[in-house]
Amino acid sequence: MIPYAINIVYFMLSIALLFAFIRLTRGPSLPDRVVALELIASIVVGYVGVHAIDTGVSSLLDVAIVIALTAFLAAIGFARFLERGGRKND
């Protein structure tokens, strides 16, 4: 039962990744792109968790921790960059 669920979940997460990537490329302003990047990082954390179940390697959870940490720091950095005067409408 778990392999079927894992296949379905891979498919759904891939579709979510595709939608977030469409918003990343189309987003009319820079904050939209930052939000899309944050969503992509969350989806990748979920992907890593599913892959840990799929392969049975529990060490992959450390990768999920590091991805969540770098996504948070990237979001903070982008927000500082925006407030301190970056390009407004890109």
Added chain:
Amino acid sequence: MIEIIVSLFLLVGASFMMLAAIGILRLPDLPTRMHASTKAAAMGAMFIMGAVAFYFADSVVFARAFAIVVFILITSPIAAHVIGRAGYFTGTPLWEGTVKDELRENYDPETHTLLSGYEGSPESVTPPPVTDEPEQR
């Protein structure tokens, strides 16, 4: 039994994440997109980490998955708040159907002062704003 729980948690988490992605693709402006993406994506990641903890059934893995859940719960609201604040300050246009923007009349983007909207009323304890001093301009 544990297989059913793991499969259910995985499917629910992936559904939340796909909902977040659909929201970020379809909704019209920055605050509504953030409203869709931040909460639903954090919920999906938490469900998937719950599935991992149930699948391995090990105390070390459980502690690690719990640490990821706590970390997401701490950092996701902070990141959303900071990005929303930066987006509002840089003048990202809101949706044309927006009903209420209470910050626009009470907030001064030059001096970063926020008024409560009740200055000078009988219930207020703060004095009314002085507008004739030259350093206020």
